Amino acid sequence: MHDRKRRSSVRVEALVAAPLLVAFALASGDLRAGGAGSTPTVKGHVAGWEKLVPQVYADAAGADSHRYNWREPSPTVKADFRKLSASVSRDVCVVAVGAAAAPAHEPLAVKVTGGRLTPATIVLSPGSRLSFKNADPFNHVLYEVGNDKWAANPMGPGATREWSASAPGVHQIRDELFPSLIMYVVVDPNAVDFALPDRDGAFTLTLPAGEYTIRAFFDGKPVGKVVEGFHVAEHGAELREALALGGDAR
C-alpha cells in the first residue's frame, strides 16, 4: 500500500480555475508566503482506511449472497493481505465544512467503468454538478435512488450524463446493469471544499481563511475523527495529526 507514492488518486478531471491557480501559486511559492489574493490550502492525510470495507463488497462476499460458486483465499497470498479494504483514493472523501453556505463547486467528471464509479463518495455543495462518463465498451443505465427526475437512462460507450446537486442529504447513484456500481453524493450547503486522498492518504483542501470542520466520508457517511474549529490562516494550514478513519463507517 505504501510502497510507492502516487498522487493520481485524486480523479477530479475538471478542476475549477481557482484551484488550478492555487496549485500554480503553491508551486511558485506565492501562497506559501501568504501573498495577497491567493487562496490558502490545508494539507493533511488520512489513516486507517484499511479497516473500511465498502458495503457493496462486503455484501458480495457473503456466503448467502449468491454471488459466486467459489470464493477461497489464495494460498499464494499472505493472510495479512487477504482482507477486503477500501480504496482510499476512490472511496474516501475529505471535506471542509464552513459556518456559512458555500457556493457551488465546478463540474466534476465521474468515470463509469470497471463495475464502479470513481469517486465512490463525494461531498458537494448545492448547485454543484457531476458529469458521468461511460468509459466501458457497453451500456450503463444510471439512476438516482428515489429520484424520479434522474431515472434510469441508458448511456452508450463514451456517453456522458449530467447530474446536479439539489437538496441537501445523501444521494445514491446506481446502475441497473451493474449491481456493484454505486456512488454516494453528500450534499452539504456548508461544504466549502472536498478532497480525494491519494493512494497514501494525503489530501489538500483549498479554503479561504477561516474556521472549518474537517471530516472524512466513506460510503456516504462520515467516518473517523472529526476536526472541528480548524483555523485556516491566510497562508494556509496543515493538519499535523492524521484523520483516523478507523473503520467505523457502519
Next chain:
Amino acid sequence: MILSRAWYVLLGGAVGVALYVVFVAVGQYNRQSALALKEGLASDSQTVEWALKIDARRRLDALLPGSVDANLQQALVAANASKDGKGADKARADAKKALNAVNEAMAPEWRDDVLFAVDRDGHVVAEYGYDIVAGNEDFELGGYPAVNDALHGWERDDTWILGSKMYVVVARPVEYDVAQRPAGAIVGLKEVSNKLAEGLAKRTRTNIAFYTPAGRAAGGVGVEGFDPEKLDAVGSDLKTLADKAYGVSGRSEVRMLSDDLGAMYARLPGDAWQLGGGFAVVRGKTSLAGPLGFLTGADDKDKANVPWILLAGAALGAAAIGLLFTWLEHTAPLGELVMQAERLKAGGMDGLQVARFRGAYRLAAQNLNQGMERSIEKAGGVTRRPADLESILGPTPAQPSMSAFSFPLADGAAAAVPAVPPATASGAFAAINASPPRPSGPGPGRPPPIITAAAPPPAAGTRPGAPRPGPPPPLAQPPPPLPLSSASEADEEQTMVGAVPAELLAQATGDGRGASEETGEWVSTYEDFIRTKKQCGEPTDGLTFEKFAQTLRKNRDQLMARHACKRVKFSVYVKDGRASLKATPVKE
C-alpha cells in the same frame, strides 16, 4: 342362439373393459408424464448447476499458472510503479505477451475466451481476446467484486453480463512477493455462447437455454430428438416469470411453456443473480389426448415390441369361437332344416324329423309338421299319425284307461266300450300306418285306417338303423289279410321292428303261447309308440321291445283282473306333445 348371444355379450363386455382400461391408462399416463417432467426438470437443473460449478472450479485451477507466471508478475509490478496507474507501454506489452503465453499453456477445454491482467488499482494493463478495449486506457475492472476479491488475495468465480453477452468469470491474484499485497490479478472470461451451452448440454444430457434480462443468450440441446427451436420459448416466457420460489431460492417451479414443453429456471451465481440472468432446462412432455394417442405417439420400436402372434391368436380364437357358436346354433340347424325341406319337397319324407332339431328349430319343426298335417286333413288327405284305436276299436271304455307310460284316467267318454273286433294286425314286421282319428268307424269321405300287413324289411338305406338285417322270425299265427297300402304309399320313415324271436314274443306276453295274436299287436303298438315318440322329439334310447312288452303285460294283467275282461287293447296317441299309450279293456 344362446351361446352366440352370450359370446356377443362377452365380446361386448371385453371391448368395454378394454376401452375403460385404455381411457384410465391415458389419464394415468398423462399424470405420470407430468410428474416425470417435474422430477426430470428438477434433476436437470441440479445437474447443470453442478456442472457449472465444477467448470468454474476447473477454470479457476487452470488459471493458477497465470497467477504465478513470472512475466506477468513483473509486468504488473512495472505497471503499478508507473505514474497514474495506467502502466507504461512496456509493461502493457509484457503483460499482453504473458497473457498469451498463459492462455496457450492452458488445457484447451478450460481455456478462457478473454484474459485480463489487472494492476493493483483495478486498471486493465493488458487483455487477450477483448480487442474492443484496446487503446482505452480508462477501462477498468477493479470495481467488480470478483476482481476486487482477487486484488485482495481471494480466488473467486462470478457471472457477468456485459452488454448483450454473458460471461462466466474466474479471477485469481497475481502474487510476486509474499510480504506485499498482490501485484494485481488475472481474470478469465468465457462467453456463455451456444458452443458452451452445447457442450454443457451434451455432458449433462439436458436441454439448456441461458438467458439474460434481455432474453435468451445461448442454448444447447443434449437430448436426442429435441427440437432446438423449442428453446426460443424460454425468451418469451421470461417476461412473465414472476415466480416466488425463483425470487427467493433462485430456482423456479416447473413452468409449462406449452402443452408439451416444460421448463425450470435457475439463476446463475454472481452478478447475473441480481440482474436476472441464469439458465433454464427444458424438457418435452408427451401427453395423450385420447386412446388413439398411444398409436400416433408410438414409434417403430414400440410397434415392434407388440406381441403380434398373441394378438392375432386371440383375435382369431375369438372369431373362431364366435363362428363355431353361430354355426352350431344357426348354420347347422338351418342347414338341417333346408336339407329336410328339400327332402320333404322331393317326397323323401312326409314330415320334418323333429328329433334332429333343437330349441326353437325343434318347436318350429313340430309346428310345421302339425301345420302340414292339418293342411292335408283339410284337403281330405291322409296324414301319418299315431293310430287312433278309437277309430279301430271303437269308443274308449268307461273304465279307467291306463297308459304304459302315461295313463290318463278315462273320463266319461270312455265309459262304454263297444265290442270291437280285435286288431288282427300282428306279426314281427307289422307296422301301423297312422290314420286320422275318427270317433267311430269309417265314414264317407274319410279313408279307413290303413293297416299295413307285415312286409319285408325295406331296402337298405331307407332308414338307417331301423330295420335290422336277418330273416324274420316265424310267426305263431300269420296275420289276417288286411287292406294293404300300395307300394308307393309305403312309408320309408315308418318304424320297423326287426324280426323278434318267437321266444321273446312268447316271453313278452308271458302266457307261453308263443307269438300270439296279442303279441303281434304289441309289436305294432311298439312301433307306433317309437315312431310317435320320435315325431314328438322324445328320446327312444333304451326303450326296447322287451321292456315295452313287460310294461304292457303288467298293465294288461292288472286291467284284466280289475275289469274281468279277456283282452286289453293298447293304442298310441299324443298327449301334450308326448307319445302316450291308452289301454282299453276288451270283454269280448
